[in-house]
Amino acid sequence: MRIEVRLAGSGGQGLITAGIILAEAAGLHEGKNVVQTQSYGPEARGGASKAEVVISDGPIHYPKAQRLDVLLAMTQEACDRYFHDLKHEGALIVDADLVPTPPSSSALSVPIVRKVREDLGRELFANIAALGVLAGATGVVGLPALEAAVLARVPAGTEEPNRKALELGLTLGRDAVENPRESEPYEADE
Amino acid sequence: MRIEVRLAGSGGQGLITAGIILAEAAGLHEGKNVVQTQSYGPEARGGASKAEVVISDGPIHYPKAQRLDVLLAMTQEACDRYFHDLKHEGALIVDADLVPTPPSSSALSVPIVRKVREDLGRELFANIAALGVLAGATGVVGLPALEAAVLARVPAGTEEPNRKALELGLTLGRDAVENPRESEPYEADE
Numbered sequence: 111m112r113i114e115v116r117l118a119g120s121g122g123q124g125l126i127t128a129g130i131i132l133a134e135a136a137g138l139h140e141g142k143n144v145v146q147t148q149s150y151g152p153e154a155r156g157g158a159s160k161a162e163v164v165i166s167d168g169p170i171h172y173p174k175a176q177r178l179d180v181l182l183a184m185t186q187e188a189c190d191r192y193f194h195d196l197k198h199e200g201a202l203i204v205d206a207d208l209v210p211t212p213p214s215s216s217a218l219s220v221p222i223v224r225k226v227r228e229d230l231g232r233e234l235f236a237n238i239a240a241l242g243v244l245a246g247a248t249g250v251v252g253l254p255a256l257e258a259a260v261l262a263r264v265p266a267g268t269e270e271p272n273r274k275a276l277e278l279g280l281t282l283g284r285d286a287v288e289n290p291r292e293s294e295p296y297e298a299d300e
Numbered sequence: 301m302r303i304e305v306r307l308a309g310s311g312g313q314g315l316i317t318a319g320i321i322l323a324e325a326a327g328l329h330e331g332k333n334v335v336q337t338q339s340y341g342p343e344a345r346g347g348a349s350k351a352e353v354v355i356s357d358g359p360i361h362y363p364k365a366q367r368l369d370v371l372l373a374m375t376q377e378a379c380d381r382y383f384h385d386l387k388h389e390g391a392l393i394v395d396a397d398l399v400p401t402p403p404s405s406s407a408l409s410v411p412i413v414r415k416v417r418e419d420l421g422r423e424l425f426a427n428i429a430a431l432g433v434l435a436g437a438t439g440v441v442g443l444p445a446l447e448a449a450v451l452a453r454v455p456a457g458t459e460e461p462n463r464k465a466l467e468l469g470l471t472l473g474r475d476a477v478e479n480p481r482e483s484e485p486y487e488a489d490e
Contacts, residue, residue: 121328130316130338137340138311144341147363148320150327150334173337173363265455 111167113250114175117240118160118192119184119208124237129161131259132241132251136165139255145173158188165250180248182240183209184222201248203283205240218247218286225282226275235275238264242279247287253280301357303440304365307430308350308382309374309398314427319351321449322431322441326355329445335363348378355440370438372430373399374412391438393473395430408437408476415472416465425465428454432469437477443470 117125133146147162162175178196182203183189193213204212206221220243226236264272307315323336337352352365368386372393373379383403394402396411410433416426435441454462
């Protein structure tokens with residue numbers, strides 16, 4: 111079993127930190143083989159940012175993600191650029207406000223940043239909430255492992271809001287799977 | 301030109317953060333192609349930690365480091381484990397106190413943690429000082445790029461000690477190259 115996850119958006123959204131936390135949750139706390147990668151260069155121009163996590167029960171011979179099982183897109187540009195790397199049966203998770211026109215009607219469209227702002231007063235923890243959404247919607251990693259990895263990695267003094275963000279995301283992710291069309295109906299602008 | 305760097309030690313030494321900063325310095329601030337990777341799994345047991353950075357002027361087809369140009373080892377175990385991956389003409393940088401018996405007489409043995417503790421009062425910034433040593437000793441990345449990447453990545457409010465740690469490391473790295481045997485003569489314990 112090999113699971114390929116890509117977290118994509120813009121610099122400053124904390125997606126590289128999120129990638130490391132996801133990798134440490136699966137690798138250090140669930141005993142999986144994990145490779146976590148970020149690339150910089152021509153494709154990173156324009157402030158784009160992406161982190162990849164490959165999780166496997168066996169050895170990982172090729173560390174880059176090629177056919178994604180999960181794509182979390184936190185900007186429209188990242189969504190449009192990477193959607194074609196997603197497997198047909200893969201999970202597309204997008205921020206409902208930052209990705210107003212997802213390229214698939216089966217996208218899980220979750221207002222991650224908005225809910226974090228409303229519930230926690232700051233957008234700062236949206237990357238951790240996004241991990242919660244990913245875990246709640248896909249189950250690629252368990253909550254205990256994810257929580258342990260979050261608490262080990264975030265700056266001292268920010269454990270509590272990060273824990274809340276994680277739980278908020280988990281709930282949003284589970285709700286999105288259970289009621290995919292209810293809260294955020296998708297309507298194309300044009 | 302392809303440069304492979306591995307930062308290896310134990311969890312909690314901040315080497316994954318250091319790897320990301322090195323990657324962002326070369327990738328975002330110097331315009332190189334960079335892939336930054338960490339692996340978890342069987343080889344991470346026992347608290348081992350390593351981060352890899354591959355830097356190239358051209359496309360990077362294989363993202364993992366195989367023949368290292370630079371190995372920074374912050375524990376004896378990491379040094380012993382990875383020394384054989386270093387090219388013959390590669391640079392081995394070790395913490396003088398944490399790696400008491402480097403496997404090569406040409407190792408650059410620098411008391412990174414001790415000097416950070418003496419100069420900054422805390423060991424917390426040793427990973428940033430280690431980046432400074434690496435830059436000062438090898439020149440794989442320039443100081444302006446490294447400083448910009450450090451300041452963009454470290455927690456708000458810690459910019460000043462991190463900047464000092466970087467400069468301290470840079471000086472130590474340059475001194476180690478200029479006077480390789482002077483300050484820290486190598487004597488085997490047994």
